[in-house]
Amino acid sequence: MPLLLQIFPSGCKTVPQLRICNQYYYTIHGQDTGGMYPNYHCKNLGACTVMLTGPSWIVYSMDGKGMHGLFPYQLTYGPFHPTLSDREQFPFLYQMAPEDTSLPLAMVSLILHFNWNWVGLTISDNDQGIQFLSYLRTEMEKNTLCFAFVNMIPLNIYLYMSRAEVYYNQILTSSSNVVIIYGETDSTLSVSFRIWTSRGMQRIWVTTSQFDVTTSKSDFLPELFHGTLAFAHHHAEISGFKNFFQSKNPLKYSDEYLARLEWMNFNCGVSAPMCNTLRNCSSNSSLEWLIAQTFDMAFSDGSYDIYNAVYTTAHAAHERLLQPMDNQEVHLGNCLKLYSILRKTHFTNPVGDRVTMNQKEKLQPEYDIFQIWNFPNGLGLKVKIGMFSPYFPHGQQLHLYEDILEWAAGSRQVDVDQCVRCLEDQYANAEQIHCTDKSVSFLTYEDPLGMALTLMALGFSAFTSVVLGVFIKHHDTPLVKANNRNLSYTLLVSLIFCFLCPLLFIGHPNAPKCILQQITFGVVFSVAVSTVLAKTVTVVLAFKLTIPGKRMRYNLIPRASNFIIVICTLIQIILCAIWLGVSPPFIEIDAKSEQSHIIIIYENRKEFLLWVKAYSEERGKREVHDTGL
Template sequence: MEPTVSCIGSFGEIRSMFLFNIVTGNYQHILALAFAVNEINQDPHLLPNITLGFRVYDTCLNAWWTNHAAVELISSWNSWVPNYKCDIQDNLLVVIEELTSYFSDEIQNIFGVYKIPQITHGFSSVERRGAKLLPIYQMSPNGSHQYKGIIQLLHHFKWRWVGFFAANEEILEWFVKEMLPEFSKRGICLAAMESFTSINYDADKDGFMISSITFYNKLINNKANVLIFYGDSRTTIPLRWLLNQEFKQKMHQPKGKVWILTIGLELKNIARGKSWEVQDFHGALSFTLHSNELQGFQQFIQNRNPYSHNGDDFIKEFWVEAFGCSFQDSVQGHLSGHICTGEEKLDNLPEHVFPTSVTGQSYSIYNAVYAVAHALHTMYSTISQTKAVMKGERRNLHEQQLWQVNRILKSVSFNNAGEEVRFDENGELVAGFDIINWVTFPNESFIGVRVGKMDPWAPPDETFSINEDAIVWHNWFNKAQPLSVCNANCQPGYRKKKKEGEPFCCYDCIPCPKGWISDKEDLDNCFKCPEDQYPNEDQNFCISKTVTFLSYDEPLGLGLATCAFSFSLITVLILGVFLKHRETPIVKANNRNLTYTLLISLLLCFLSALLFIGRPEKVTCLLRQTAFGIIFTMAVSAVLAKTVTVVLAFMATQPGSRIQKWMRKKMTSFIVLSCTVLQAGICLVWLATSPPFPDTDLHSMLKDILLQCNESSPTMFYLVLSFMGFLAIVGFVVAFFARKLPDRFNEAKYISFSMLVFCIVWLAFVPNYLSTKGKSMVALEIYSIFVSSMGLLGCLFSPKCYIILLRPELNKKECFLRKKH
């Protein structure tokens, strides 16, 4: 049995007047096919007792030749009669064809009628998705995966403004319908979308030139620095025309571009001809079919010789073109050059003439042959095990194999070169892509460097990878990574604002509102910092807020604490003076017990200020306002009692008057005790219903986190202040009317002034307290405590201390009994 695997594709001599001869570009494909068949035939386990062979046909990019080759394959040898074969050998099992051919549909329809399995290599053209008579197995992934890889590439380099050019309108329509929404989702806009069919190819030369110039301006002279080009070797004909020297001389000097080439656009196939400048594609990025090195393939290539390989009808033609020599027995080649000796080595050829590493196309052909071999192996193993095949004519047996191979190919799976090869449910290869960076040289040579990969079947974090450091960019960009945007990126601290009538990639940049930031480029909206952070001056990042409270470690807190102790010391000294001179008339005047109560209350008032300094804690928060309210109420009620005592003293003019009874100690004690108890009751209700607690204020200050005591119930806080203020106002009114009572030392006038100071201080405190935040608010309350307390201390006790210490001659009973007229 000697079945033959036949391959239809553009492997032979291309006789097109536009593409010249590119046999050197495709000869490696033939060698990969031969290498795979040779390996399989030498493997005693894969297909024992079966020898594979192959024939190669060239379509010449011509529909007639394509159909002729297809009919010849289904005919007898040397007889062009379809559906008639009498050979017992050279049985056709599978057709391996190049999918990029524009005549693939015609081939597929012919072979589909005869139920001949078909495997395609090359890139699957997304525009050809019609119903087929039989499944067609593709040695390439689905075309949409390539575009998703392009999207990831654009997103990686932040290219948002690109051009797209397709081979024909069908591809362009498919792209607009299927892929353009995906581009838009990733924030990528198209500066231009054109197909080469928009160029007018009519006989009017001027019309053709005008349409070519228009297309060239869209292609090269648009603002996008990145151009995506979809096509194959045939579609490079108009591209070669647009970029040839003669045409470019009529245009302005173009700027460099980053070309993104899709599968099928191999630079070695398009960069040919004397008028072609390969430098235009310097730094281009190309998606290619994934490839891997094949063990033994290099040795297989090095052993090729035009004199020792019979049956290879391409090797001499390749040798002539690749080495620039001629054979003595042939008219091909350069007659003026040297004679081909056959000793030339393929591995000495430049990379752009004959790549020694396995290309994606060659790797696909190699795997296609192995897919057929594994399908045949499975088929024959099944037949042997079930004994379902009876002895019969070999031809009939192979007619059954066509169906079985087609069925088995759906589930074929094997490992090759350390990688799994299998098809998905659509008959497309489960594989990824390689990303190649093309580097050109002044002598018009070039090499392709693998810089990345895209594998849609890999885990999400491994789908796309690229080595930026290995990429060489076009000289136009001064070796720096190019930018391709409609306008400059919005820097951090700014946000995008859409331009009316422009694509969404074109926008203005406006600063973020006050208190908002943007920490990355090209953000659509600004955002606020977390509550514990605030924007910096440029509004491009957040700074952690400083935790702040009135502490003893800072000058303000230390100064207020020093003042509290100093004022307390003064109060203690005054109390000591009064205790020492307690038997003197001036101390006895106006009830000295009230004087002691008032001095002790003022001492506690000064010390209560210390509760406001330091980190707010639960205990200090509970005591701050309540202790302050009760102590100050005691002080003010004592002042009120002294005022009532003065008034009643001047009203008691008759001995034995009933008013004297009200001047006893119980009267003053009742005033102080009742007012203090009432205020204490208010504070207890406050603590029972809604007690103050330590709180964190993140919003009042821009740069600070305020640690403070939350009064919890502002109503209760202001009720405490109101009751204290009511007592102060009553004391002031009473003292004000008693200020002119005749006496050499009338204390009422000092009480009225002290109450006036007290009321002014606390009336001014309320609006300032509401408008102040943080430690300043705490310092303001301490300051009010100091001022009001010092007002009482200074106004009431400084005159008495002056007499006691400096004018003791006035501190006599007869001095107070003399009436002042």
């Protein structure tokens, strides 16, 4: 039943000046409503009416049957409808719900998480369903997902009945076990959903909070809906709502009609024999125990929209009352002013969410993901299993509580045909429910070995640098000159680079470092060794000059030492070039030695040595065989 909000500019003797009443029935039947508001004494000065309508009223609005003349300004709760956002056709109708632009992405993220690449889709054949299909198809094509089938359920009941069996067989014969349901709850789609489940069809249903079957009454069969996944708009819990509602007893209200209406909402008449769910209708009973029986205490999307609609109207009324008002102002102008304020209203509600009447300024909604569980004694409850936020980076938008997921028959295990082998750079977690990237392991400066090598390399190179500095400082002394000053400099510099070569083995491996590691050390070490050899040759030649009868020019000694260094270094460079051409080093990635780590190491090719060894072994076997003959 639609809810009517009426703002009284003045005349009420009680505060606040906002009343919420079930007046639609009386208005369209022309009945007097003067005595239906308890505890209020109001003068009949005319009311600025704001009509709050639900999903069932939307059908009449789109068909042109809405009461736009009687109630020009309407706030609607329930799912967003693209048709109702047309300002030309509905200039005074505003939807409290945001547009579900990120819902297709949320559903596709869930499908990708469980590796469901073959899913079915059933939607209402209207603008809302077609728009959702367009968004969902775009997201699925981006992620190479496919539809097993697409059922578009017509709104016309006669057209639907002629094709009902076709839609049923389409799902029954499909190999897909996952079906997305999106559309109206008060439509043929809801009828189809009930028929399919009542006939024992069990699938993994992925839907929205509109199909919240846990709030249904006697026709709810929880075993058929067990495992159903539902997306609902995320919002904070209303402070004090549960405590108020659990302690509420409708029979204690002075208005007998409201008491009857409240108990009938829970399948219970005023007289005890009419109770379908409650054992009795005691006047001392409360609604606290219903949280574990038939009623969901959590705020639904529709309830939250109503909550925001009431606050929106109250904010607009408060702002209008604060503005100066002429006593001669006519009622129509006063209401138009109120409507103008209401249209521009934006505020932050008590739970911290931003509320605005401008659809373009509304933020993309976040979604809570619920799973319906079947408890003993036919009790079905929805349990929050995760959340989706479009504001997180790609790949981190979906978060699921894997440890509480339950599928059919109470199993938390996925069928073996749904299991997928993890990639080489990934590993399965302990529960084996998803793949995690392996961490890369290599020798770093933070490791004990890497830190020790770094300290030793820097220490020895620093000590050698100090020695080199001493030689440079005293380069004119006879002692330094006697030790062949240039060769000493060359030896000390080459030793410094030799001590620094271990640093090439530390850090993230790459191709240049892989090639330079051994070549650099080989060439620099060859220079150091050849320098020592040159010094030795120099000493030998110097002593030979002092032997009588030896004829050798003194100026040949420096040249000989230089030639030794150059020739030895060239030989080492040629050997390194041959080695690079025949068996170059490479980076080896070991992803199998450890489960959760990828080990990156430098490796040398051994194919040539293996060929030589294999040839030698084969030749030896032949010689032994020939000897035996």
